[in-house]
Amino acid sequence: MTTQLDRVDVVIVGAGASGAAAAWSLAETGMQIVCLEQGEWTKPHEYPSTTRAWEAQHFGAYSANPNRRGRVTDYPINEKDSPIAIANFNGVGGGTILYNAHFPRFHPSDFRVRSLDGVADDWPIDYETLEPYYDENDRMMGVAGLAGDPAYPDKQTLMKPVPLGRAGQALGRGFNEMGWHWWPSDAAIATEAYDGRAQCINLSACTLGCAQGAKASTDVTYWPHAIRAGVELRTRARVSQILVDDNDMATGVVYFDEAGNEQFQPAEVVILGCNGIGTPRVLLNSTSARFPDGLANRSGLVGKNLMFHPYASIQGIFDEPLDGSRGPGVCVWSQEFYETDLRRGFVRGFTYECNRGRGPVSTAYSGVFSGRVPWGAEHHKHYRKMVERITGMVAICEDLPEESNTVTIDDELVDPDGIPCPKLNYTLSQNSLDMMDFAIQRATEVLKTAGAYDIMSDAPIAGGGWHLMGTARMGTDPERSVVNEWGRSHDVKNLFIIDGSLFVTCAGVNPTRTIGALALYVADSMKKRLATLFD
Amino acid sequence: MNENVIAAERFNPQLRNALAAILDTMIPADSEFSAPSAGSEAIVNDVIQTMTGSSADEIVDLLRTLQETHGKPFNELDDEDRWRVFVDLERSNPHTLRVLGGLALQCYYRNDETLVSLGMEARTPFPLGHKVADGDWSLLNPVRARGKIYREV
Numbered sequence: 128m129t130t131q132l133d134r135v136d137v138v139i140v141g142a143g144a145s146g147a148a149a150a151w152s153l154a155e156t157g158m159q160i161v162c163l164e165q166g167e168w169t170k171p172h173e174y175p176s177t178t179r180a181w182e183a184q185h186f187g188a189y190s191a192n193p194n195r196r197g198r199v200t201d202y203p204i205n206e207k208d209s210p211i212a213i214a215n216f217n218g219v220g221g222g223t224i225l226y227n228a229h230f231p232r233f234h235p236s237d238f239r240v241r242s243l244d245g246v247a248d249d250w251p252i253d254y255e256t257l258e259p260y261y262d263e264n265d266r267m268m269g270v271a272g273l274a275g276d277p278a279y280p281d282k283q284t285l286m287k288p289v290p291l292g293r294a295g296q297a298l299g300r301g302f303n304e305m306g307w308h309w310w311p312s313d314a315a316i317a318t319e320a321y322d323g324r325a326q327c328i329n330l331s332a333c334t335l336g337c338a339q340g341a342k343a344s345t346d347v348t349y350w351p352h353a354i355r356a357g358v359e360l361r362t363r364a365r366v367s368q369i370l371v372d373d374n375d376m377a378t379g380v381v382y383f384d385e386a387g388n389e390q391f392q393p394a395e396v397v398i399l400g401c402n403g404i405g406t407p408r409v410l411l412n413s414t415s416a417r418f419p420d421g422l423a424n425r426s427g428l429v430g431k432n433l434m435f436h437p438y439a440s441i442q443g444i445f446d447e448p449l450d451g452s453r454g455p456g457v458c459v460w461s462q463e464f465y466e467t468d469l470r471r472g473f474v475r476g477f478t479y480e481c482n483r484g485r486g487p488v489s490t491a492y493s494g495v496f497s498g499r500v501p502w503g504a505e506h507h508k509h510y511r512k513m514v515e516r517i518t519g520m521v522a523i524c525e526d527l528p529e530e531s532n533t534v535t536i537d538d539e540l541v542d543p544d545g546i547p548c549p550k551l552n553y554t555l556s557q558n559s560l561d562m563m564d565f566a567i568q569r570a571t572e573v574l575k576t577a578g579a580y581d582i583m584s585d586a587p588i589a590g591g592g593w594h595l596m597g598t599a600r601m602g603t604d605p606e607r608s609v610v611n612e613w614g615r616s617h618d619v620k621n622l623f624i625i626d627g628s629l630f631v632t633c634a635g636v637n638p639t640r641t642i643g644a645l646a647l648y649v650a651d652s653m654k655k656r657l658a659t660l661f662d
Numbered sequence: 663m664n665e666n667v668i669a670a671e672r673f674n675p676q677l678r679n680a681l682a683a684i685l686d687t688m689i690p691a692d693s694e695f696s697a698p699s700a701g702s703e704a705i706v707n708d709v710i711q712t713m714t715g716s717s718a719d720e721i722v723d724l725l726r727t728l729q730e731t732h733g734k735p736f737n738e739l740d741d742e743d744r745w746r747v748f749v750d751l752e753r754s755n756p757h758t759l760r761v762l763g764g765l766a767l768q769c770y771y772r773n774d775e776t777l778v779s780l781g782m783e784a785r786t787p788f789p790l791g792h793k794v795a796d797g798d799w800s801l802l803n804p805v806r807a808r809g810k811i812y813r814e815v
Contacts, residue, residue: 177786182768183712254815291799292795299797310802328790462811465812503688506689507695
């Protein structure tokens with residue numbers, strides 16, 4: 128039997144990068160806000176960097192892939208028809224618990240892809256619209272960086288950049304010799320004490336949760352402020368569907384609590400921030416007589432245009448000792464090949480996100496399973512040629528939206544509460560394949576110039592579906608988009624979307640900084656229209 | 663009872679000896695580097711405690727076969743014969759060898775003696791963290807000199 132709860136003003140689904148930002152922003156209205164999160168609070172004292180077996184946790188309880196991780200708070204995903212597997216985390220903070228905190232902004236050109244390059248679509252908003260929200264999100268998250276990056280318009284920096292270390296210097300010298308752009312990466316990492324968070328101590332394990340609390344996951348940035356401002360955050364609350372009335376207005380959400388009891392949370396406004404897979408999952412599971420193909424899906428575009436960033440990994444082995452895994456993973460970036468140059472054989476471009484190196488176990492895996500380090504008596508000699516001598520980069524390639532790349536509902540797969548789960552159908556485009564090939568060739572050149580004597584490359588990174596975008600895109604045309612230019616559903620006027628699903632195109636950079644800014648922008652748009660929100 | 667305990671209980675002395683011998687074949691001790699053998703007691707214990715479920719089944723089956731099919735137990739073969747058998751196994755049982763190899767590397771390269779032999783500290787990353795040099799920021803001067811590269815819209 129479903130329990131009907133007391134009505135609230137706003138229910139937000141998902142407590143990750145977007146849900147946390149919107150909850151904090153809307154709290155100042157004094158509205159009664161409840162956020163429902165299927166996962167739990169994580170405990171920093173339990174994060175892998177507090178244990179000796181920390182590297183192995185990438186393959187266990189802290190794996191980025193929900194199918195491998197298999198926590199009761201996860202939902203399985205059918206990835207059989209995708210060459211790229213999903214990376215996410217379900218809990219307070221969402222994907223920011225396991226992200227690397229590499230924190231670039233979009234560029235002005237990223238919002239004008241159709242106008243500039245004749246592909247995909249322009250966004251209904253531009254960089255200038257989002258700029259104040261980028262700044263606000265930066266203040267809340269705490270961003271480290273170095274002012275003056277010539278790949279961007281001027282932007283604020285709040286803390287000193289992450290250290291170059293030996294790896295950053297080796298790579299920087301290589302980029303300089305090639306005459307290419309590079310710059311210390313913007314990082315959502317406190318390089319000094321910031322807003323109650325301790326400064327980074329180079330733990331090596333950003334992608335396993337930050338035990339120091341220096342990394343800006345939203346459980347330690349937005350949420351303490353939002354909760355103090357009166358937002359109720361309800362964990363172990365897994366939403367199955369959104370209900371609507373005969374006037375096409377959402378009436379609230381149905382969810383399962385920790386004990387498996389079904390609850391109905393009535394609300395005046397429903398906001399979805401479940402990422403580019405979870406949001407279409409909820410919408411497509413919310414079928415009714417008025418929305419037989421899924422809620423807010425009269426355009427037929429819910430779940431379509433799924434974009435990842437296809438990633439290529441290029442790593443060099445050097446003679447000189449580097450940093451190993453010491454430091455934050457974030458190091459320097461290069462945007463030398465960011466903007467379109469059709470002579471390269473593809474449209475749009477990519478960022479090189481340079482990382483530092485690998486820990487002893489990861490080095491051993493790379494060495495043995497690539498055939499560089501043998502078993503037997505020669506093992507030690509060859510291993511010592513690799514350990515603490517690897518650095519390189521990944522190329523974050525812009526993926527163009529295609530309606531054939533989809534999230535649908537699997538016929539059989541269900542989560543622990545019996546809610547149907549997502550299925551992916553995704554094919555890499557020839558443009559993406561050509562871009563990754565180019566990225567590997569050029570990265571090989573710069574790594575050899577920097578002193579690498581051996582190169583390891585891989586594309587696409589099979590487990591690299593970190594960025595989940597495009598499946599409920601924004602736009603002004605209800606037939607070509609799911610929500611309007613400020614995040615409100617075209618079909619359901621009290622339903623808002625605030626996560627990466629909104630993206631019209633995905634740029635060639637990590638999306639989290641833009642997701643946070645977009646969530647603040649949508650929340651602010653709502654606040655400015657409170658009297659006419661549903662008109 | 664958790665999966666690790668169930669796996670550990672299946673390792674009688676014979677299977678433990680076989681496991682130690684095959685781990686030693688994969689990563690033997692090296693006096694030049696003061697590196698321990700992966701067949702040392704601490705690492706064998708860690709491997710047994712770490713393996714779970716179907717991986718443990720596969721490895722136990724492999725070890726049982728090893729003990730029975732070469733005239734005498736694998737751990738009683740001389741080094742040359744062990745190596746020959748191991749190379750054959752890589753061809754005939756690639757999946758199981760990969761699973762065992764992953765476990766061996768994971769446990770070997772978090773072992774205190776191994777880390778010390780590599781000049782590393784045998785400790786958890788937290789709470790001490792690590793020192794990383796800021797580096798030479800003047801390396802950015804050529805990038806600054808080149809000027810703006812982003813595209814106007």
